[in-house]
Amino acid sequence: MSAPSQATEALPKGDAAREREMKSAMRLWAFGAVFVAIAFSALRVYQQVFAFSAGMDSTDPAYKKYWTMLLFVEFIALAIIAVLWYPRLMKKPKEAPTPQIESGYIMKLWALLAIFTLTVFFQASFFAEQDAAWHQTVVRDTAFTPSHTVLFYGAFPAAILTMLATFLYARSHLPHVFFSRGFPVAFALMIAGVVAEMSWVAMNEWWHSGPYGTEEFFSTPGHWGFVTNAFLYAAIFSVWGMSAKRLIELGRSDKEADAA
């Protein structure tokens, strides 16, 4: 299909601003994805090195040194990222964007969504199922096992962090799309999803402390909160859908602008 190249050829002059926005969005996507991948891979390497050597007994001093410490490192790192990053995302553009630039904003929103989805991969797939493997190596002795420390207190908050980043960006740069008539249901569902996933950790631990959580059985009611909360992630398609519809509108108005 040769359509894309034709489309590029058909670009009228004066689209340099859009190209800048698009390129910056692509850079954000690439950098964010690589950063998330490296951070979680590093955590995975950390598990490989220290889980069997220092992570098998929560009453051991080495456990505190290597695993309780990691917990704080994770929280602090996430807090630092939020503090440094969020103000930039919340900064409103000085003037109302042209359709060209707005289409670049949408690209940036999608870049943020893409980074979020990558954290969801680590949260809901990679480190989630890993937990099943780790439970086969020790008896359940603490809520802060090497797998939980990364899953519940690393990947779960990371999903909240990136989801909120997307939300803040949408609010500052695309308010007329997402906040023109109230709070968007799509974002409400997404935010509820990531926050509820995190909250279910408490229910999960409570369940496992009772008599039905002593053996490791994954398809257990104690885990189903994670499932229903993950269903809310379906709302990401609404966010995509709303912005894609906006792209269609922008195409129209842009066409009219060209004609004029």
Place this chain on the structure above:
Amino acid sequence: MGMPEQAQKSQQLVRQRSRFLLDRRYDAIFVFGVLFIVIGAAHVVFMLLAGDWDFWTDWKDRQWWPLMVPVMGLIVPSALQYIAWTLLRLPIGATLAAVCLVIGEWVNRFFNFHGWTDFPLNFVWPSTMVPTAILLDVILMWTNSWLLTTLFGASLWGLLFGVENMPLIAPFRIPVEYGGYVLSTADVQGFQYLRTTTPEYIRIVEQGNFRAFLQQFSTVTAVAAAVISFASYWFGQLIGRVLAVLPIGKFMKQT
């Protein structure tokens, strides 16, 4: 790729109306996002509803595995099929979900079950639902009817699960004489490869009290799975409809 004349015409129309949407960088980032969110969602939903039957070969029996796995494994493919067909008219939603699930599972089994806790891969491989997912998508494309897709697609999904996984499990059904008992190879794997919190008694598998006419165990399970798949197909549809498509352009009123 050559295109029919009519399609070329509408392509032109699209170009006139929205050249932004034709910028394939949007497509790239969108497909990237879809891949990872679907891996995450399909995997977590499946693993916490039927994961145990998928983790270990000694759970992959004839009574519960071909029932729990396809029934629970249909929810996300069904939701994604609805989303892809309604928003984009793409008959690939179920296939994408099934492929993503397999990717997520293999990555995990390789890097974590095998690479971290050292289980041999032949003990922890995942089941597949890709072939039936393709059939589900093709049936929807042909019929363009949710009802017919439910009747033919969802039922094939449940019916054929055992068949599509037959070549995978077959080596592990070969009997072994072990300690004076006849066990399946899968049982021996479960006996030998130590799991500290998954004792033998916790596995929910056929225990010999599953009586079926003419010994047609697999058929009875497959038919049951086919029927229950109707329900899980519509549960998935509900998620796709209510949580993914309906909220587009919906707002909560601010006071």
Place this chain on the structure above:
Amino acid sequence: MSIYKRFSLLGVLFILMSVLTAPIAEAHGENGLPGFLRLRTVTFFDVNFTPNQEQFKQGDEMTITGKLKILESWPTNVAEPKVAYISVDAPGPAVLVKERWVNGEFTPGSIFVEKGKVYDFKVKVTFRKEGRYHVHPSLLVEHAGPLIGPGHWVDVKASTTPFTNPITLINGKTVDLEKYGLGTVVGWHLIFFAIGAIWLVYWLVRPVLARMLLVEQGKFSELVSKRDKIAGAVIAVVVAMTLFGGYTYAKTAFPGGIPQQVYRFAPEDLKLNHFVTYKVESATYGPTTQTVVMKVLITNHGSDPVRVTQFSTAYIDFVNKALAKPDTEHVMTVSPDARITPGETKSVELTLQDEIWQKANLLPIEEAQISMAGLLFVQDDKGNRDFGTIAAPLKTDYQTILEVLKKKEEFIR
């Protein structure tokens, strides 16, 4: 751009953290189990590891033998013991369980158990993974979870040849269970995956999002053309043929499969000759000195005089101080330590002063259950041994509780 630099710095920090050297301290997980669960459910005793050494090579074998009693003091807040599984506790499949015998019978799966019964077990393991780790016998009871016996450190060195796990199938073929069937599994997964990927790529090479506009306009026939429908038919036929191929392959390459086998039975009772009965008169615990004192009435129904030799609880043996060897880890004082003659009933005081109560978190005084249970052993001069369960709640005086709690608070501060 500076923000990106700061982020990259964080990433580098993460990586640096992960290449730090490994710590020396190593441990295992049993201290996390609630104290009452370890003390009052099961007592392991006579546990032996043969060969009793630390150095092993990959592929070496070790046999763990021992006995366990499911105590009459089984707590009511834990599910009744009915179904159980004797296993070992090690870091996952670091070891292979090759054989399991319960009361002299080979045991392929779980067993039915009863409170008050004694089980004699033998588990043979093969070391699969190199490294230094702890191996325990364990009993998993349905809804009570894993209960762990005494541990043994092993240091397993890598073997020069790669580890294999040969097993002979009923069709006479000997296969390596480490990778048996993996080629088949991966091969068929790849075939199915490839077909799925072809179907996805067929659709995704075209503009994806631009379809939305045509969907809005209801131009469906242009989005799914006749050609697409034919492609769908072709891929459906390919899927059907592959499924048939897979089915035929499974039937011809691996004939005679059987489903999973579940053998569960109640092991035959051990013949035990009991000639002594016990009654606990009182039991106290002094947390500051970490001392448990139990007064036990012992009646000898046998024909020879007996002497108290040992008290075992959870995975710990306390040996009568007078009989202890220099390397005995845990001892108790028995007073009076005189023999109990046939027919006699005697009150004996056992004093168990040991750091383990708090070190292993066995008697945390702020918990809902502070009680002691275990097996008390006596022996006559001919070497006949008998044992029975003694169990009692521990009385602790309020003043000492306050002291301990105060100390803890100070420590936290």
